[in-house]
Amino acid sequence: MRRLRSGTIGRMNNPMSATILGAGLLGRLLGVTLARAGWQVELLEQAPDPARAGGAARVAAAMLAPLAESAVTEPNVVVMGLYALPRWQALCASLPQPVFFQRNGTLILWHRQDAREAHRFEALLRATAARLGNLPEPEPLHAEQLAQREPAVAGRFAQALYLPGEGQLDGRAALDALLAELHAHGAVVRWGVTTTLAEAATAARASGHWVFDCRGLGAQAEWPADGAAGSGPLRGVRGEVVRLYAPDVTLQRPTRLLHPRYPIYIAPKERHVFVIGATEIEADDRSPASVRSTLELLSAAYAVHPGFAEARILELNTECRPTLPDNLPAVRVRAPRVLQLNGLYRHGYLIAPAVCDAVLQYVQEGHTTLAQQLGLTFVTPEAVTA
Numbered sequence: 001m002r003r004l005r006s007g008t009i010g011r012m013n014n015p016m017s018a019t020i021l022g023a024g025l026l027g028r029l030l031g032v033t034l035a036r037a038g039w040q041v042e043l044l045e046q047a048p049d050p051a052r053a054g055g056a057a058r059v060a061a062a063m064l065a066p067l068a069e070s071a072v073t074e075p076n077v078v079v080m081g082l083y084a085l086p087r088w089q090a091l092c093a094s095l096p097q098p099v100f101f102q103r104n105g106t107l108i109l110w111h112r113q114d115a116r117e118a119h120r121f122e123a124l125l126r127a128t129a130a131r132l133g134n135l136p137e138p139e140p141l142h143a144e145q146l147a148q149r150e151p152a153v154a155g156r157f158a159q160a161l162y163l164p165g166e167g168q169l170d171g172r173a174a175l176d177a178l179l180a181e182l183h184a185h186g187a188v189v190r191w192g193v194t195t196t197l198a199e200a201a202t203a204a205r206a207s208g209h210w211v212f213d214c215r216g217l218g219a220q221a222e223w224p225a226d227g228a229a230g231s232g233p234l235r236g237v238r239g240e241v242v243r244l245y246a247p248d249v250t251l252q253r254p255t256r257l258l259h260p261r262y263p264i265y266i267a268p269k270e271r272h273v274f275v276i277g278a279t280e281i282e283a284d285d286r287s288p289a290s291v292r293s294t295l296e297l298l299s300a301a302y303a304v305h306p307g308f309a310e311a312r313i314l315e316l317n318t319e320c321r322p323t324l325p326d327n328l329p330a331v332r333v334r335a336p337r338v339l340q341l342n343g344l345y346r347h348g349y350l351i352a353p354a355v356c357d358a359v360l361q362y363v364q365e366g367h368t369t370l371a372q373q374l375g376l377t378f379v380t381p382e383a384v385t386a
Contacts, residue, residue: 019044019204021197022215023189025057025348026341026355027177030212032091033356035185036362040209043182044200046218048192051332054175057217059241061170061267061275061318063254063350064088065133066228068106068129069165069350071121074328076375078128078135080354083374085167087353092169095177096184100170100270104253107150108138108161109304117258122161136164152250152305168254170269197222202340210299210363213340216322217284223342230330230377236284236320236343241277243315248307249274257302258302262298274315276301281348287318321345329355330377331362339363370373 015041018026023177031041047053066081085103092101110118122138129135139162147154148160168314182189197213203213213219224231251268264278276297294316301308324330324343329351332340340361341355358371358378369377 015099016040017207017209017213018042019209021195021200021203021211021213022217023047023050023179023191024214024345025055025175025178026213026216026352027214028175028182029352030214030341030356030359031187032178032181032185033360035182035187039359041182041187043187043189044193044195045191046194046215050176050179050191051237053191054172056239056321057171057348058237059127059173059317059319060171060349061254061265061277062169062174062240063106063265063267064103064167064169064350065106065254067129067138067165067166068108068124069347070135071086071124072374073347074275074326075128075132077328077351078132080329080374080376081349082134083163083357084351084353086351087357088167091353092174092175092177095174095179096180097173098179099173101167102167102253106163106166106219107153107251107253107255108163108258109153109157109255110178110258112158112304114258114260117260118159118161125163127264138163141313148161150252150255152252156304163298166254168267170381172224174349180240181187182291192356197334197338197340201335203335204320208230208337210337210357211339213334213338213342216342216344217320219340219342220322223233223340224332230324230328230332230343230379232324235282235325236322237323237345238279238281238283238318239346240281240289240297240321241317241319242289242294242297243317244274244276244301244308245272245276245314246305247272247309248281248309248310249305251305255304257304258272259300262296262300266298266301268306270320274301274308274311284320286318286320321348328377330379331355332379333362333381337363380384 032376079376141160225233
């Protein structure tokens with residue numbers, strides 16, 4: 001792996017130029033956002049090639065479900081998710097390679113013995129919808145309505161909730177298409193380069209361009225713990241995800257099965273590929289998935305549709321999401337023209353466009369109005385010293 005050499009950064013003397021550390025979801029999306037605004041962009045990525053870059057984003061189900069997530073996250077994440085949904089729709093339509101995108105809503109299922117959990121979940125959704133005022137209401141479905149909405153699960157569940165307007169995309173296709181868009185705009189992407197924020201900032205200072213640190217857990221050692229909002233420690237939260245090929249299963253939208261101990265999600269992609277996950281473990285551990293969690297995931301999927309019994313396991317992945325103490329994202333201005341973006345936790349696809357737009361407003365217009373509207377923590381040097 002190459003270290004950053006003198007001169008690797010600083011070759012772009014245009015004042016509207018930027019070096020981005022990290023070519024995962026956030027780095028690529030920010031790069032495209034800046035490139036489309038007329039910037040010259042360079043990305044430095046530690047992974048040796050695109051197939052091994054992306055971290056948690058390459059594993060994630062890429063669901064865009066602000067109402068569903070409102071039961072387990074803060075209202076500002078929901079606000080960012082609502083903002084990002086139409087942004088993703090427009091972005092996917094404009095990329096040079098096709099990206100599967102749908103807005104068929106989310107289906108919430110439960111077994112009879114878990115009705116109490118379903119009532120609790122619905123109450124949380126309605127409370128957040130009432131608080132924010134612009135969320136669609138969850139729609140209760142009885143057995144006949146459920147059979148009409150999602151025929152594949154007809155006869156197996158007596159009740160359900162339908163969350164209208166929610167969506168999903170193919171995360172891997174999005175990563176590839178974003179990279180193609182970067183190349184189309186003449187962006188430079190350097191693979192197998194490892195550097196620190198301090199090295200990048202020093203190299204960039206002479207040329208006067210911007211540096212954006214989007215390395216996720218790769219920035220763990222340099223994320224500040226100064227007591228200000230959005231400060232560290234930055235930690236990893238492990239997730240385990242199975243990818244299946246199930247030709248006997250047809251689901252028309254992401255489906256969540258409620259359970260007090262292991263609620264799961266099933267995200268149907270194109271060509272009968274399904275991404276299934278649930279587990280969240282407080283550990284920065286990328287070792288192989290446990291037998292217990294794998295059995296729970298597969299058993300729960302089979303309970304939703306028996307066709308999963310004959311599915312083929314394509315992948316069984318583990319990854320860690322970069323997470324701050326409050327489980328919320330933050331942007332920090334570490335020095336003039338040097339920003340850190342981190343802490344997207346399990347909400348990377350849900351909120352990344354909102355974070356990128358808030359950053360673009362700051363660098364182009366010098367204020368954080370959008371960040372304030374979204375509830376995104378945006379820490380400037382003045383806020384740290386105040």
